[in-house]
Amino acid sequence: MRKNTVISLTATLLAANISFAVPAFADSLQTYNLDTMVVTAQRESKRDVDTPASVTTVSQKQLVETGASNLFDALRLQSGVTTYSYGGSQSLGGMNAKILMRGANKGTVVMIDGVPANINETYYLDSIPVESIARVEIVKGAASTLYGSEASTGVINIITKKKMPNTLSLTKGEYGREKAALTLNANKLNFAVALEQSDPMKGYSSNYKQINDLNKKSFTASYKFDDNWSFSHQHNDSKYSYDQYDKTWSKLTEDANYHYIDDFSRLQYKDDSVSANLFYNRSNRRNQTYNVTGSKWTKSDHLRFDTIGLDLQKQITGKFGDVIVGTTVSRDSYKNDITVAKNIKPGTKINEFRTNYAVFAQLSKDLGAGYTATVGARETVVEANKRYNAFTPQFALLKKLDNNSSLYANAAKSFKMPTFTQIYGGGGANFAANPLLEPEEGWTYEFGYKKTSNTSMFKAALYYMDLDTIEYEGKGTSSNPYVTRNMSFKNKGLEMTYEKDFGSKYSYSLGANFCNPMGKNKKGVWERKFAREQYNAGIKYHDAKFNAALTGMFTTDRASGWGDLLPVNFIAGYKFDKSSSVELGVENIFDRNDIVSNPGSATKYYCLPRMVHVTYTYTF
Template sequence: MQKKTTCLSVVASLFLATNLYSQTEQLSSIEVTSSYLSSNEKTATFSTEIYTKDEIEKSKSKDVYDFLNSQTSINIAPNYGNTFTQKIDLRGYGIGDGYQNVVVTVNGRKLNNIDMQSQLLSSIPLESIEKIEIIKGSGSVQYGDGANAGVINIITNGKNDNYVMAHMGNDDTKGGTLSLGFNNENLIINALVDYSSTNGTREDSLNNKDSNHNRNRKVEVIYFPTENLELRAGRTLSDMRLKYAGPLTKDKYKNNPNQSNGFTEQYFNSYLTTLGTTYNLNENYSFDVNYNREDKLSKFVGSSESQYEYESFNTSFNIKKDNYSIVIGADTFDGDRIKSTNVTNKTNKALFVSADYQFSKDLKVSAGLRREKVEYDYNPSSGDSLSTAEYLNAYDVGINYSLSDSSSIFANYNRAYQTPDIDRFFSSTLTNVGGTWIETVSSFNGFIDSARVRNYTIGYNNIQKNNKLKVSIFRSELTNEIYYYKTGPFSGINTNIDKSHKYGIEIFDKYIINKNLYTSINYSYIISKIDKEDEGNGAYNGKDLPGVSKHNLTLNLGYTYKKLNTILSHTYRSSAYAANDFENNFDQKQEAYNSTDLSASYNFKNIELFAKIQNLFDRKNGLWISDDNIYPVNFERTYYAGIKYKF
């Protein structure tokens, strides 16, 4: 039957991969379900890193950010203390602005914002995720603007399990989830309610703490009215309120990272509507259409407020034959940020085509191109309006050759781009408010150039029943990399690095030792260099891009005995230059990050008991912005425990 191709085939592949893993007996090549063109880890013409629902659940991570930072090659850090919109770095774009160089999607919907707000991954309950696919150095043809480093695809499609879960931890941490799912031959209905809160870890002289709460509610319906037609509709509501503490000097950070000189209080809410349909004309041809509408509010309590209205639409015509696949598509995005003094709009419109061809049993080739128009409009309440537009192109060519039934080599060339967000056109000043640096836009500094990058990747995959090995080597050559240039101690403008480059090696290996024991390693060595930058009068030339760790490592040792599962993991990021140290001459550097975590779960019939200790050895970690401007991050031992009941 064809009617459940899009949704239920995904569920089936995830179920198979999950069960293979849970038996701890053999590994397999997992399908890349977020790509328009079908492939798997072994036959993909680009670098992949994939995590199944079973792996996500067994990690007992507290949220999406925790999982990405502790289990994958991605570097995560709170956004100047804000734990709900954390910064993301993939392939050496820096912990400062790296999040703008990677596209993050949920079921194909982009989470990237039109301004300098990071992607709001806190609106995605970890329990709802079926799979996470990390596409490195590719994805610009399908996803366009911002996919310089690659794409993080989060997939939640499929029928929900029926369960209720609750947990508690130190610092008055608590949370709960109710998940409901129903399905029959023609209908899938999902509902999920998720809540978490904490009293905070940092405290000021008045005994105020950085408390927060997060609530997410989601309803989704998938209906199959005919053999070949799938209809989808969903509604998601998220609201968050948090206080986050300001930076500390190095002495205060070393003596007591729990202290704070003041807090910033922020409120988020998001109302998301999703609609979609897939129609299979026959086994070879299909249409796919998706529409998303999101209304958001970001408010700094006692200060500024921004409303956002995002609309996106994408459609594709898909052709799948025995030895080739072709996708022709279009997508649009229309985003408004509404403030009391102005309305700013960014619009993206694109056409793309992508194809792959299986020349023989062992040889596969893929190619694609994208043409995108980006428009900006700035309408202040007083003064002249401003507008501009730009056309950009993305290309991708890849090849995969199977050496045997278990191994392959691949090579990929990718051309990507990142257009400036709407904040980049304005200079700004920094003001210390209660110990927190607040950026204030002051004047228009010009329409800066878009960044462009050429990515080259070669790799080797070897996937056997007891071992999965992936190795890739990459080089990225950039023009007009976007960054913030300081013109004074508390002021600066947004501009471009004329030329820069990055290169490195990425190694992933997972080894099943026996039916009870496995181990995995995820390591990357990355060099990120500034070749030429006229804005700093040559002072940045030849320097390392700040905020990039050369060595990034996650280690896991998992043990399963009957109904008991345990995972011991360690995350390491080597020292780097502070996030604002473009001249590489600050007195203080970003110190190395270390965290050892231990999780355990026990299953008895329909009940699961679980617990996790983070930062087991109580290591101090922080995010260095500049000298004596340090945000403590995962700086103390924390723990939580809970129970999950399936019905």
């Protein structure tokens, strides 16, 4: 990959009037009370303590305080989520870095401003610029009733800023990490554009692939027509290179290149009772590999996914309670010019479609004596290789102990369709198609407690999951390809978090998660998945000029006998005046060599070594 300097990056950005802004500890960072208002869990704005679900709200300020370089690395330090990735570049070909809910390998829907952004079950959180985000809401548990097929185990809703700050930022880090940025606000129009690159690194994978060789561009624009109508578009252009070496790391055998272009468009209307989202998503993915030994290009997939959809909802308040009714209609398409799946004839072209229809309703009723009952249901019809029908109900009961504490119980059914590539093939020669796959279905049960005050927030949740899921088996080789099949999954666990502000300048957070995720293999034997224990902690300081934060996560008792995972980051920022600030970040401060890939994978990918980066931000 051609090496560019910070100076050339900056010149390019200024000339094009675009850039990537890494927010410093500045006045533009929004803060939130510990008991926040959340909208994702029930499709309406409610206090967290009044919501019968496990919800985590992460403000942009909190994202920055993790010291992470991108959204994926920031969210992986949040309590109660499991992640895996493929080295410093996070993703490798069709295998994207994932954030999992409660040990389930699939079923997390990622949304941008309430609109689904999943494409063929993939999402690239490492490509979303943090400076465009106001907050992220994470809902754990089945959410298919309100959000459909993809939300079988949880939701990540990325809520973008309505008004961008005017900032210019430059970042320089180790291992070739460079960023440059410019965000602009022009009354009703907002821009945030990102450029990022880093150098390749050897020795961080067990299959002798170099990692960290990336070049990313991301452009976000939004326009607010009036108080009700708005339009936004996000464009991501990401290039990854994973060169293959021999076992001595000295001889190049393959030059593998992946180029992904993703676009997300949203036209939105919202008033006091009605919301409408017209959306269009496209992902264009091209892979090319040059075999150095054979002096030839190998056959690679060229995939394109498109989704166009409309989501409508109406809120009705009356004596009978609060009602939400809505409908979602979408059409998905999948094209593959050069399919190379293991059990598909080489060169087969794929052109498949899927149409999704759904209606949903939710009723919340005050029963008196502090009790509120919520009942919801969704009917889904999918026209694909055959016709699928699914009815997904949800029941919740919340008891307010007082104005600042509550107990709740929640039971929800989930439903999830197989992906296009799982059914028809695609993603490489080491993957096999399975047209006989059935949708995932199951139930999640949850009981929780929440208590908040002006300076603290405590949450605890007990849960049990019983799902029929789709999993990959095999080694991902030409002789033993990855094969998808339906399997049983179950998990039970306890989650606890505590946040505390003490004084006007200090705060800390703690989290603990205990669970036992299990999946049944093709022999009918239950096997462990991911990890059984996770602990999170963070401490922060802030005043008018100086800010600092230390954040870490400890994962232990991992499946496959893999060692503990302990990412710890530090960040410190100083504000010279109202215009200038500087930030020092240190990722992986203990310089650990932890495995960050899926414990079920035959290949081990390792985290990057300790990395220091410095950011200067000018606000105007």
